[in-house]
Amino acid sequence: MKPKVGIFGFTGCAGDQLMILNLEDELLELVGALDLKSFTMASSAVEDSEYDVAFVEGSITTPKQKQKLEEIRKKAKLLVAIGDCAAWGGVQASCNGILKVEEKMREVYGAPDVWEIYESKPLSAYVKVDFVLPGCPIEKEEFLRAAASLLRGDLPEAVDYPVCVECKLRENGCLMLEGKLCLGPLTVGGCKARCPSLGVDCIGCRGVIEGEARVKSALQVFKEAGFKLDYVRARLRMFAANYPEILEVKG
Amino acid sequence: MKIEVEPLARVEGEGGIEVEIEGDQVREVKFNLFEGPRFFESFIRGMHYEKVPDVMRRICAICTCAHSMASIKAVEDALGVKVSRQTELLRDLLIHGEMVESHALHVFALALPDFLGFPSVVHMAQKYPREVKGALQLKKAGNLVHNILTGREVHGMNERVGGFATIPSEKDLERIKEAMQLTREFALLSVKLFSSFELPEAPRSENTFIALDPGKRFGYFGERHVASDGESWDVHDYRKYIKETTVKHSRAKHSSYKGKPFMVGALARIRLFGERLEGEAKELFKQHKDKLDYQNSLSNNLAQALELVHSVDRCISDVEELLSLGLKKEEPVEVKPKAGTGTASVEAPRGILIHSYKFDAKGRVVWADVITPTAMNAANVDKDFRVAAPKLVKNPKELERTLEMIARAYDPCISCATHLVRIKRI
Numbered sequence: 001m002k003p004k005v006g007i008f009g010f011t012g013c014a015g016d017q018l019m020i021l022n023l024e025d026e027l028l029e030l031v032g033a034l035d036l037k038s039f040t041m042a043s044s045a046v047e048d049s050e051y052d053v054a055f056v057e058g059s060i061t062t063p064k065q066k067q068k069l070e071e072i073r074k075k076a077k078l079l080v081a082i083g084d085c086a087a088w089g090g091v092q093a094s095c096n097g098i099l100k101v102e103e104k105m106r107e108v109y110g111a112p113d114v115w116e117i118y119e120s121k122p123l124s125a126y127v128k129v130d131f132v133l134p135g136c137p138i139e140k141e142e143f144l145r146a147a148a149s150l151l152r153g154d155l156p157e158a159v160d161y162p163v164c165v166e167c168k169l170r171e172n173g174c175l176m177l178e179g180k181l182c183l184g185p186l187t188v189g190g191c192k193a194r195c196p197s198l199g200v201d202c203i204g205c206r207g208v209i210e211g212e213a214r215v216k217s218a219l220q221v222f223k224e225a226g227f228k229l230d231y232v233r234a235r236l237r238m239f240a241a242n243y244p245e246i247l248e249v250k251g
Numbered sequence: 252m253k254i255e256v257e258p259l260a261r262v263e264g265e266g267g268i269e270v271e272i273e274g275d276q277v278r279e280v281k282f283n284l285f286e287g288p289r290f291f292e293s294f295i296r297g298m299h300y301e302k303v304p305d306v307m308r309r310i311c312a313i314c315t316c317a318h319s320m321a322s323i324k325a326v327e328d329a330l331g332v333k334v335s336r337q338t339e340l341l342r343d344l345l346i347h348g349e350m351v352e353s354h355a356l357h358v359f360a361l362a363l364p365d366f367l368g369f370p371s372v373v374h375m376a377q378k379y380p381r382e383v384k385g386a387l388q389l390k391k392a393g394n395l396v397h398n399i400l401t402g403r404e405v406h407g408m409n410e411r412v413g414g415f416a417t418i419p420s421e422k423d424l425e426r427i428k429e430a431m432q433l434t435r436e437f438a439l440l441s442v443k444l445f446s447s448f449e450l451p452e453a454p455r456s457e458n459t460f461i462a463l464d465p466g467k468r469f470g471y472f473g474e475r476h477v478a479s480d481g482e483s484w485d486v487h488d489y490r491k492y493i494k495e496t497t498v499k500h501s502r503a504k505h506s507s508y509k510g511k512p513f514m515v516g517a518l519a520r521i522r523l524f525g526e527r528l529e530g531e532a533k534e535l536f537k538q539h540k541d542k543l544d545y546q547n548s549l550s551n552n553l554a555q556a557l558e559l560v561h562s563v564d565r566c567i568s569d570v571e572e573l574l575s576l577g578l579k580k581e582e583p584v585e586v587k588p589k590a591g592t593g594t595a596s597v598e599a600p601r602g603i604l605i606h607s608y609k610f611d612a613k614g615r616v617v618w619a620d621v622i623t624p625t626a627m628n629a630a631n632v633d634k635d636f637r638v639a640a641p642k643l644v645k646n647p648k649e650l651e652r653t654l655e656m657i658a659r660a661y662d663p664c665i666s667c668a669t670h671l672v673r674i675k676r677i
Contacts, residue, residue, distance in 0.1 A: 011288075011289060012289075013309055013310060013311050013312040013315075014311075014312050014313070015309075015312030015315070015405045015406060016312075018312040018313055018404075018405055019312075019404065019405060021356065021360070022390075022394055022404045022405070024387040024388065024390055024391040024394070025387075025391070027387065028373065028376055028380075028383070028384070028387075031373050032373075036373075039371075042360065042361075042371055042372065042373070043370055043371030043372075043373065043374075044364075044370045044371065044655075045370035045371060045374065061288070061289075090289075090309075091289075091291075091294070091306055091309050092289035092290065092291075092294065094294050094306075095290075095293070095294040099293065099294065103293075104290040104293040104294070105288070105290070107290075107292070107293050108288065108290050108292055108293055109288075109497045109504070110497050111497075114497065114499070115288075117288060120289070136309060136406060137312065137403075137404075137405045137406060140404075194402055194403060194408070195402065195408045198402055198408065198409045198416050198417045199416045199417055200402075200408045200409065200411070200416045203302070203305050203408070205406070230297075231299060234297060234298060234299070234302075235302070238302075238305075238306060
């Protein structure tokens with residue numbers, strides 16, 4: 001029997017679902033191997049169902065989304081957060097703890113109470129998440145590998161090393177030595193150090209390595225390299241504002 | 252009776268349609284965008300100019316390059332940066348590549364199933380495997396442009412303020428040309444298909460169009476907006492012409508031009524600048540002139556198909572021009588931060604996109620404003636619904652199907668539409 005799968009999206013840019021659609025060579029075979037119960041970005045055929053695996057993109061920012069996420073959780077054997085919004089709250093969380101939702105709403109929509117909106121939080125703030133596929137957006141090969149494991153009933157292997165590891169494997173020079181603030185040391189690898197390999201400093205789009213990142217010592221290193229704390233903080237908050245140690249960085 | 256289509260499928264983001272019917276009268280029709288807002292203009296404040304495009308291109312996945320380009324060009328406008336001819340050509344290639352990727356996805360995978368009566372492209376693939384596989388390869392050719400010029404399909408990072416961090420190799424550009432040549436026939440097929448369909452008449456009504464004047468050659472960059480009533484203005488003056496209001500039923504604000512809704516996107520571009528199409532796209536445009544009904548927004552799909560042919564050929568000619576000029580390993584132009592305001596507009600696949608920023612002397616954002624095409628189109632979608640719904644009220648199934656088709660024809664990108672312009676800045 002084909003595994004029952006649902007693909008869902010909440011607040012975000014739909015980029016992780018798009019990365020699945022970007023599997024041009026594998027897409028037809030992939031969906032052929034699944035019993036796809038819901039993927040509204042790509043199909044109007046939606047069935048109410050239990051799911052062996054639910055892939056969920058986006059952060060939760062409305063009461064309706066919270067309710068729907070809880071429903072998905074109840075129906076899913078495994079719930080996988082895909083992308084930085086689902087994993088950490090996404091770029092829309094970067095002002096959490098600094099700027100109130102009401103203030104943002106007043107600025108953008110003219111009144112503080114047009115809708116009931118929550119501060120952008122990851123899925124794990126509301127439900128149990130079984131596995132996280134990081135990235136803004138996800139890496140499509142990583143998705144395929146993870147999907148294969150999940151559909152066999154195994155949890156995939158999580159990446160637990162920083163971008164620097166892959167950067168060294170590609171024999172890149174360190175961008176910090178060129179005077180660029182590179183977030184590689186704190187960021188989950190798995191992207192093959194794509195940005196530093198182009199000469200662009202890592203902006204941390206795969207999120208912080210949970211439990212492994214040494215935020216305090218990295219801050220010290222960045223400070224010694226001459227970067228102002230408010231700049232460093234803004235950079236760190238871009239993709240991991242809900243990571244407790246980063247939320248606490250003041251200045 | 253109340254009909255709700257929720258969520259609206261085969262669009263990017265969360266949206267829905269609500270129709271309220273009393274007896275056989277339509278009381279209310281609403282195109283709802285209820286995705287959670289993300290407040291980009293608000294949280295970007297304080298960000299250093301160099302990182303602004305890295306954040307702002309994340310407004311959208313499917314038109315990530317259009318956001319990237321609008322953001323980069325707005326920063327360059329504020330800081331007085333002039334880029335090289337090579338950078339301009341690479342950017343032109345990038346934006347045409349995005350059009351190929353996005354239109355191929357929309358035309359074949361999201362819109363075509365409506366016309367052929369399938370719930371999705373995957374269902375369609377069982378009967379039309381060659382066509383679907385070909386369309387996916389065409390989409391992949393567009394994505395190859397993203398991969399080579401920006402570093403990946405979605406949210407690239409190689410395109411920077413002042414130029415490109417790394418210049419692609421000649422071999423890489425040859426790969427783009429080859430991929431476009433190999434899949435070109437599927438762009439032609441899209442014109443053949445969408446010129447053969449009879450469109451539902453229900454939404455026919457007056458449309459006002461706005462697009463970016465591309466200069467001599469049909470394209471997606473420009474400095475002036477042009478409206479179908481003959482008026483035109485410098486993009487810096489967009490606030491005088493495009494007005495926005497918050498509406499309770501949608502997190503996208505509604506836009507108006509001279510107090511009325513208007514349409515942006517492929518149909519607007521073809522209506523205003525179709526004569527400037529080049530090569531076979533121009534021939535096909537002349538050939539199918541009668542098929543393009545500018546009072547029927549569903550014609551947008553045929554306009555997209557024509558653009559698909561044009562953009563495939565433009566990618567090929569851009570590569571040829573770049574190779575004939577010889578690729579230089581140039582670094583991005585050096586930029587000095589200063590206080591100032593900058594605005595840029597780019598044609599995203601769904602229509603004109605505007606980014607505008609104000610910077611302090613250290614080059615940090617103090618104010619930002621983004622208007623996306625889906626937001627601009629939202630009021631026009633409502634207009635089409637209001638015209639179409641009463642005509643179909645006796646047949647709820649047909650009503651539901653037609654309204655969904657209308658919404659989808661606009662290729663709405665709902666995740667973009669939910670972080671819109673502020674009206675007042677205190």
